[in-house]
Amino acid sequence: MYVSDGTARKILKEAGASRVSAEAAQEFQKRINRYAFDVAQKAVKLSKHAKRKTVAGSDISLAAY
């Protein structure tokens, strides 16, 4: 997990949560992780498609949803 349980809870608190269940913190971590890895994989594919070895900002922008 790239984001800790503590960070997941912190984000939810900053977004206005009074309390956060253990399951919610875990699910949130999982979703952030999945999103990040999906975008990363797509960005790498886009950089290769453009025949570059360096992932560029434009690859991230195009990959992100």
Added chain:
Amino acid sequence: MYVSDGTARKILKEAGASRVSAEAAQEFQKRINRYAFDVAQKAVKLSKHAKRKTVAGSDISLAAY
């Protein structure tokens, strides 16, 4: 930023990147951050809509995209 520059680069490398531009790492951090905060805000709204004070796993699932 909830995810550091180093973590953003690490995720991209794990997804197969050979090299990552400074701009890409920064854009990636920004996108992860935005996604996490958007999902968190939506989850908090959903918990309030359900008249709960605790954000539940189901709020996260429903909020995530």
